[in-house]
Amino acid sequence: MGAAYETINFKAEACDGCNDCMTACAQAKAQSEDQLQSRIQIVPSGDGFELAICRQCGDPECVLNCPAAALSKNAGSGVIDWDGSKCVNCLLCTVGCAYGGIAYDSVSSHVIKCDMCDGAPACVKACNAGALKHITTGRIYNEVGNLEDLFEPGLSGCQGCNTELIMRHTLRRIGPEVVLATPPGCIPGMGSVGYNGLTGTRVPVFHPLLTNTASMLAGVRRFYKRSGRDVMAVALAGDGGTADVGFQSLSGAAERGEEMLYICVDNEGYMNTGMQRSGCTPYGAWTSTTPVGERAHGKTQDAKNLPLLMVMHNCSYVATASTAFMEDLYAKLDRAILAAKTGFAYLHIYSPCTTGWRFPSDQNVEVARKAVESNFVLLWEFNPQDGLQFTHPVENARPIDEYLEVLGKYRHLDPDQIAHIERTLANNLARIRGFVAAKGTASVEAGRA
Amino acid sequence: MEHTHYLIVGASHAALSALHAIRLHDAEQEVTLLTRDDSLPYSPTVLPYVVSGRSDPGRVFLRDESYFARQKVNYRRGARVQKVDAEGSAVELADGSKIAFDKLLLATGAAPMLPAIPGLSGLKFHVLRTLADAVALRAELPRVKRAIVLGGGLIGMHAAENLAKGGAEVSVVEMQPHVLAGYFDAEASSMIERVFAANGVRLLLGASVASFAAQGEGCRARLMDGTELDADLLLVATGVAPVTDFLAGSGIATGRGVLVDEHMRTNVANVWAAGDVAQARGFFTGESIINGILPDAVDQGRIAGMAMAEDPGSMSYAGGVPLNTYSFFGQHAVSVGVHEGSLDPAGVEVKKQTDAEQNSYLKIVLKDGRLAGIFGVNAAFDPGIMWELILRAIDLDGDKLAFLRSPQDTARALMSKNWR
Numbered sequence: 001m002g003a004a005y006e007t008i009n010f011k012a013e014a015c016d017g018c019n020d021c022m023t024a025c026a027q028a029k030a031q032s033e034d035q036l037q038s039r040i041q042i043v044p045s046g047d048g049f050e051l052a053i054c055r056q057c058g059d060p061e062c063v064l065n066c067p068a069a070a071l072s073k074n075a076g077s078g079v080i081d082w083d084g085s086k087c088v089n090c091l092l093c094t095v096g097c098a099y100g101g102i103a104y105d106s107v108s109s110h111v112i113k114c115d116m117c118d119g120a121p122a123c124v125k126a127c128n129a130g131a132l133k134h135i136t137t138g139r140i141y142n143e144v145g146n147l148e149d150l151f152e153p154g155l156s157g158c159q160g161c162n163t164e165l166i167m168r169h170t171l172r173r174i175g176p177e178v179v180l181a182t183p184p185g186c187i188p189g190m191g192s193v194g195y196n197g198l199t200g201t202r203v204p205v206f207h208p209l210l211t212n213t214a215s216m217l218a219g220v221r222r223f224y225k226r227s228g229r230d231v232m233a234v235a236l237a238g239d240g241g242t243a244d245v246g247f248q249s250l251s252g253a254a255e256r257g258e259e260m261l262y263i264c265v266d267n268e269g270y271m272n273t274g275m276q277r278s279g280c281t282p283y284g285a286w287t288s289t290t291p292v293g294e295r296a297h298g299k300t301q302d303a304k305n306l307p308l309l310m311v312m313h314n315c316s317y318v319a320t321a322s323t324a325f326m327e328d329l330y331a332k333l334d335r336a337i338l339a340a341k342t343g344f345a346y347l348h349i350y351s352p353c354t355t356g357w358r359f360p361s362d363q364n365v366e367v368a369r370k371a372v373e374s375n376f377v378l379l380w381e382f383n384p385q386d387g388l389q390f391t392h393p394v395e396n397a398r399p400i401d402e403y404l405e406v407l408g409k410y411r412h413l414d415p416d417q418i419a420h421i422e423r424t425l426a427n428n429l430a431r432i433r434g435f436v437a438a439k440g441t442a443s444v445e446a447g448r449a
Numbered sequence: 450m451e452h453t454h455y456l457i458v459g460a461s462h463a464a465l466s467a468l469h470a471i472r473l474h475d476a477e478q479e480v481t482l483l484t485r486d487d488s489l490p491y492s493p494t495v496l497p498y499v500v501s502g503r504s505d506p507g508r509v510f511l512r513d514e515s516y517f518a519r520q521k522v523n524y525r526r527g528a529r530v531q532k533v534d535a536e537g538s539a540v541e542l543a544d545g546s547k548i549a550f551d552k553l554l555l556a557t558g559a560a561p562m563l564p565a566i567p568g569l570s571g572l573k574f575h576v577l578r579t580l581a582d583a584v585a586l587r588a589e590l591p592r593v594k595r596a597i598v599l600g601g602g603l604i605g606m607h608a609a610e611n612l613a614k615g616g617a618e619v620s621v622v623e624m625q626p627h628v629l630a631g632y633f634d635a636e637a638s639s640m641i642e643r644v645f646a647a648n649g650v651r652l653l654l655g656a657s658v659a660s661f662a663a664q665g666e667g668c669r670a671r672l673m674d675g676t677e678l679d680a681d682l683l684l685v686a687t688g689v690a691p692v693t694d695f696l697a698g699s700g701i702a703t704g705r706g707v708l709v710d711e712h713m714r715t716n717v718a719n720v721w722a723a724g725d726v727a728q729a730r731g732f733f734t735g736e737s738i739i740n741g742i743l744p745d746a747v748d749q750g751r752i753a754g755m756a757m758a759e760d761p762g763s764m765s766y767a768g769g770v771p772l773n774t775y776s777f778f779g780q781h782a783v784s785v786g787v788h789e790g791s792l793d794p795a796g797v798e799v800k801k802q803t804d805a806e807q808n809s810y811l812k813i814v815l816k817d818g819r820l821a822g823i824f825g826v827n828a829a830f831d832p833g834i835m836w837e838l839i840l841r842a843i844d845l846d847g848d849k850l851a852f853l854r855s856p857q858d859t860a861r862a863l864m865s866k867n868w869r
Contacts, residue, residue: 045865067743086509088495088503091774091783092774094783094832094833095774098837100834106829
């Protein structure tokens, strides 16, 4: 299996050309103030700036071009290592690189390239404009990639299904000591419970009614606990089964503090049965039961804020997450798994639906990213000790149009409806900020005492 | 008879690049790689540095045994192919054994061309194409006081520099009026020549040897103009040529090299050729040329490997662009593309700037607003980006003046716009 690596990400639109990154690099790598010795090079381009830096290519041409075996792809770090004791200064690597990532430095009289500063890039630390980011998500894939995928291959999700991604990632991390409940919805629909006695899972799974997922899991967990086994009880449920039909059992289990991890995969409707609206379908959205025509223009009510409702149950842990932000998702998954050992943990993961929301199947993660970056989806977590806090606050949110316009289910929206959605998002944001601020005051006082 | 699915003859850059491309697409089918050498693969380009001592001959290998084991490659040393039977899809080795193949890649490279100079054949002299050549030459160095290097190309100039650094009195004899004539114009070559002269290397340009005579361990060369040179070491570096004699009667078409199409395929459907042995389309003229340079060998090898493995992502060869990099006495020279002289003059613009104090030189050749060539001595630009600008025939358009003023920054910005 291949490995995933850390990388330096450049956001051209945020770069102000201050060149602090180049100074920091030259200082770190050449103990010099000379920006020409920087391994990262910012270049003016029109009104903005662009970047020349080693991309630590997966299939590096510079390595193939080196006659002296001085360049090699480090399988551990992913960095293209340069061995000065082997380099013969022939400069053929600079011919192989079409990105200006390795260049001759006349001061040191040899080629220089970015080595990622052993995992702590000096350029990123020096960037105050937010244009450079050190992406470390690869660590997750390397770690999780070695764990067993507890779903069989060939689940029959729609092309580009985000929910399948969530299922495989979460169960892999949770591990095999688990009993899984998948109430009616896309998750059993694509084969988690299968047919003819066969299931798509490699762990025990059952298919409760839409109404009783949490109560059945409560019993399963209690049974195993009593018989001395630490078996996790986990639900992978849709938003309809969670927010609407299954809410009474969910609310009861949460209030009693039953030990389980309840994961709600929120694709904003009953997508498996023909795309009907649910309590989580947002205002204005087209569904088959909130159609768009001469008179009707999609859903006329706002979505209920289900994760916030779970906060009001004072669960051991509540968080929202998105597959566009995997490090954040994994951090929350780890905390939720821990919390479920002693109490009720609830994870609400947003899951854009290519079929029901009508967008191209290769755009799923991009849609998920835009949802977060426009503040349509807010990423936060809660526990009773620390209260509620943002985990990925978005300061300069994208205009909501950028999110709405990629989704077929919002294509009909008129300006009034968009204004309504903007108000709703502003209210949601203010409400969550209120919780964060309330917690802030409390902890400051606690600190003084 | 031994049988293999992929048979690769040769073990340098084209062969290894092809192997890499094959394994990216086909992890399973059997690959056999034959090298005439008794060692792990190495690059001919590193040899001058083995001579100088910069490279440890034990540390120049491009792959190790574990790589071949991981890639499930049967790596055979000391296996020289003496005959190819294209119709019967088999090769015959020097020891008479045969290997049948489904697909064959010829990546056998080139060998030194020896000039027909009276007296040369009876003489002890050196060439530099194999690791054994380099090790033998290095062993001679301590006793060398005077050396003659025949040929002022890259290999000759590298060797001359290293012999001079080792303390020898070196004379380079070059037929052309300037060194490195294939890559640099008179002005740039002169700058390089001045650096050599300043470092004590005697350059005899526009000169050729009329005859050689043995003299003890060494030799005496008599030039056409009557000059006599004595030396205790002679290195012949008058260029290389593809080795194709073993293909005689094979049915594989050859010109100066093995003739190939845009997928590096020969006239025989299951035989490909890449690297210094191949004669392929030139980028600028469309004529079939031998572009014997390392980066092009890597490129051709990849294209051949993808075609052999039937990779659906197979690419076509864009055509050979002359290019090279050269560092000498702590300075460096880079050439990418062609000079104005080899282009139809219509629509050609040339900008040249020299700085005698910095010993720097930069020449840019544009054709119809697109980059055709860029040449520098101690000038900063990214050759890989320039190569890509040429291959993509990117219209510099509104960026032309900026490019002429500041080629490195402007090309980096163009890169970001066009193939980030």
